[in-house]
Amino acid sequence: MKKTIESGEDVLISGFGKFCVNEKNERKGRNPQTESALMLDARRVVVFKCSGC
16 A cells, blocks of 8 residues: 555545545745745645545
8 A cells, every 4th residue: 555655546445535645836835933934845645535425
């Protein structure tokens, strides 16, 4: 399962839900402690969508 998600593919567990890989673009951010602006890198995140009942 881990290797499948790392490769960017979705994982479906029937009757439970689906793990999807989403691409996030580079975006502006800031350090709340110092108030300095910075750019957050592009990244991939895993989201879970439960299956319907």
